[in-house]
Amino acid sequence: MKVIAEAIAPDRLSDDTQPACIVQPVVLAGGSGTRLWPLSREQCPKQLIGLTGDESLLEATLRRAQGLRAPTPGYEAPHAAPHVARMQPTLVVCSEELRLATNERLERSGCDARVILEPAPRNTAPALTVAALAALADAPAGEDPVLVVMPADHLIVDGAAFIATLQQAIHHAQRDAIVALGVPPERAETGYGYIRTGAPADEHGARTIGRFVEKPAQETAERYLASGEYWWNSGIFVMRASVWLAAIAACRPDIAAACSASYENARILGSEGSNGPLQLERSAFAACPNDSIDYAVMERIGDDPRLAGVVVPLTAGWSDVGAWDAVWDISAKDSAGNVARGRVLLEGARDTYAHSEGRLVACVGVTGVVVIETADAVLVAAKDRVQDVKAVVNRLNAAQHTEAKVHRKVERPWGCYDSIDRGERFQVKRIVVKPGGRLSLQMHHHRAEHWIVVRGTARVTRGDDTFLLTENQSTYIPLGVQHRLENPGKTPLEIIEVQSGGYLGEDDIVRFDDQYGRVGS
Structure with missing residues (x-):
């Protein structure tokens, strides 16, 4: 517990003075998004895909946080507006398995960010705890940064209103409150958790936190809506790093101890120096209990006098896009309430969401239906039953x-591959390698491969030989032989790969050298 104990400063702001503060954005990117299958998959979860455009939800979240660098015009914060003296590079907490895909989105966003890698999924409370430890370690000596904690897979329509809300939340966080952003409800929603609000906390609509409550039944949700006292829990939080560490140590000392041990023994990966991904120590983090921010700390506010909570109203077009009905809800619709993305034809349809990734989808005379087409799966669901998609994924x-x-079609840091056909002892892939892309030096125990170049130039390593192949040329990679494929050109390289053998799984790869850090079996 040494790291956490030293992090808790003895003196705190007790008046309305608002000195300059250091802000640390924290993006929690560990969600699986199972209710958005088949577009979202375990190795390509919700935060990595674009639900309403080409930009992924993670990229949109990173870009949104950058708005704190400039004041929001026309907003007057309570008392004195918090002045952001410095914004630390965003901390993104994600799983080791999603490191490369997450890093690609970070590069695409152009935002200054650093990644913390979780060896195992342990929910949001441990993720925030290691981020708070990293924020304190990265901040100038004696500084206690204000954490702005955001899920990577939510949608905000009004960016300016969101930043104004964060400024208001930072004001309360500087006074030691744990701040939640609550959304005044528009309907009796049973898919969200709620926050019961208490007394006014400022003249801008903030209130004290009465208590957190779980997703209610329909009748209870209707009562919450009528009372005006309950707001949706957005899952966005703002607090000082030391305040969170003190809270988690008080409420869940087992989580605090495991995260502290894992962080203290973490290592930096790659050749990027101190900016490289931080890999948490595996055994200590694996021993950490699995718990959410809500369960571990927030649900104790109101009962534990050591915890002070404030909820700030968020009216910025927030959605957790947790299921396909939420995606339909936030999308632009035609006069019949339909949403169509991709190759979609609608005839006599109403209140329907149809999404095609390639093939033509035609919806005739249907009402309240969700249709999602991908290359290998099609979902057809009643819009009021889309929460049950998770059960399909479980099966x-x-x-x-x-x-x-x-x-x-699977993305890789060097490009992508598409498994276009498969039989009992063969598989055919279309492989595209970016200019300058380089696959690992590898071998297979159970399969041989034939490569045919259809576009571009390939540099092939096969055993001790290295040679070039151009369009319409081919080569054969025998079972057990080390090999590598590279694109030395300035245009994409496209090849057709035919695999043959008794086992064709992606885990039959032994890597000897890899510029993306994927060495081993």
Whole structure:
């Protein structure tokens, strides 16, 4: 507990003075998004895909946080507006398995960010705890940064209103409150948790936190809506790093101890110096209990006198886009209430969401239906039953179907591959390698491969030989031979790969050298 104990400063702001503060954005990117299957998969979860455009939800979250660098015009914070003296690079907490895909989105966003890698999924309370430890370690000596904690997979329509809300929340966080952003409800929603609000906390609508409550039944949700006292829990929080560490140590000392041990023994990966991904120590983090921010700390506010909570109203077009009905709700609709994305034809349809990734989808005379087409799976669901999609994913996982985990087309840091055909002892892939892209030096125990170049130039390593192949040329990679594929050109390289053998799984790869850090079996 040494790190956490030293982090808790003895003196705190007790008046309305608002000195300059250091802000640390924290993005929690560990969600699986199972209710958005088949577009979202285990290895390509919700935060990595674009639900309403080309930009992924993670990229949108990173970009949104940058708005704190400039004041919001026309907003007057309570008392004195908090002045952001410095914004630390955003901390993104994600799983080790999603490191490369997450890093690609970070590079695409152009935002200054650093990644913390979780060796195992342990929910949001441990993720925030290690982020708070990292924020204190990265801040100038003696500074206690204000954490702005955001899930990576939510949508905000009004960015300016969101930043104004954060400024108001930072004001309360500087006075030692744990601040939650609450959304005044528009309907009796049973898919969200709620916050019961208490007395006014400022003249801008903030209130004290009465208590956190779980997702209610319909009748209870209707009562919450009528009372005006209950707001939706957005899952966005603001607090000082030391305040969170003190709270988690008081409420869940087992989580605090495990995270402290894992952080103290973490290591930096790669050749990027102190900016490289931080890999938490595996055994200590694996021993950490699995718990959420809500369960571990927030639900104790109101009962524990050591915890002071404030909820600030968020009216910025927030959605957790937790299921397909929420995606339909936030999307632009035609006069009949339909949303169509991709190759979609609608004839006599109403209140329907149809999404095509490639093939033509035609919806005739349907009402309140969700249709999602991908290369390897099609979902058809009643819009009022989309929460049950998670049960379908659970059944796919239980039967070990690959459609629960990966798409037919799989992104890699060097490019992508598409499994276009498969039989009992063969598989055909279309592989595209970016200019300058380089696959790992590898071998397979159970399969041989034939490569045919259809576009671009390939540099091939096969055993001790290295040679170039151009369009319409081919080569053969025998079973057990080390090999590598590279694109030395300035245009994409496209090849057709035919695999043959008794086992064709992606885990039959032994890597000897890899510029992306994926060395080993």
